[in-house]
Each structure stands twice: as C-alpha cells, then as structure tokens.
Amino acid sequence: MEKSLIILKPDAVQRGLVGDIIKRFEMKGLKILGIKMTSLDSALLEAHYSHLTDKPFYKGLENFMKSSPVIVMAIEGFECVNSIRIILGATNPREAEAGTIRGDMAIGTGRNLVHASDSKENGKKEVARFFNDDELFSYDKSEYLHIYEGHERG
Secondary structure (H helix, E strand, C coil), rough: EEEEEEEEEEEHHCCCCHHHHHHHHHHHHEEEEEEEECCCHHHHHHHHCCCCCCCCCCCHHHHHHHCEEEEEEEEEEECHHCCCHHCCCCCCHHHHHCCCCHHHHCCCCCCCCEECCCCCHHHHHHHHHCCCHHCCCCCCCCHHHHCCCCCCCC
16 A cells, blocks of 8 residues: 655645545545644745755745644555646646546646645655654555455455
C-alpha cells in the first residue's frame, strides 16, 4: 500500500469544500491514516516546496498557504498516488476534466484547492514531514474485501 500527503489548501478551507473533497477520496476507497487542521509557517513551506523557492511566484504561494489554516491528511491505498492524481485532475483547473475535484470546483492554477504527493517516494517523505508517528493510525478497513482483490481474510 502506498501513502500520499494531501493538503486541502486555504481556498478549499475558506470556500467550505473540505467535506466534499474528503468524500471523493473516501468514495474511491482510500484510507485516511491521519488528518488535522494546522497553520503552515515559512520554514515548513520552504522545506515542502524546496523545488520552487527560486521561482518568481514562490513568495505569493507561501503567502497564500499561510493565509488560512489548512487540512493535512495522510492517505493510504493500493497505488494511491496515481489514483489521487486522477481524482484531482490537471494542476491547471481550466484543463482538468469534469468529474475531477479541480475540474468541478476550481478555476485558477494558483487556487487549485489541493496538494497531493507526486510519487510514492515523495508520499513517504511528505507524510513524515507533516505527521508524527503518533498522529498516524493503522487499522483494518473491512471494505477492502469489497474494493481490492487479494484482501480476503483467512
């Protein structure tokens, strides 16, 4: 099972879309291992977006991400990184297909509602950056019997 970090950005929180977005992940059969509301500071954002800090738009991104509390989630599922990215749609919401979170709920690239890990490796690193071990929960999800082949109990 893969893990991914999800950040429901300030626009998702301020627009009251948190429940609708979480529901999409749950409907897919993904398991929430941890969830919390938090405020992000400059140091955490610089570590998280280290590949963007030299870009001209970074300061605006940092200010936006600090403008409101966010919801962070650790999610687990079979090949969940790819599944989540499909559910989200294209980074630019104007290019995202209808039926995706961004295609249905967003319009601007800088306000695209959700961050998600872009690889299995980054999923592990990002979850560890935002969650302590005691904030993550391991539990059996009985519906896996009805979602994934090979999860029969015996």
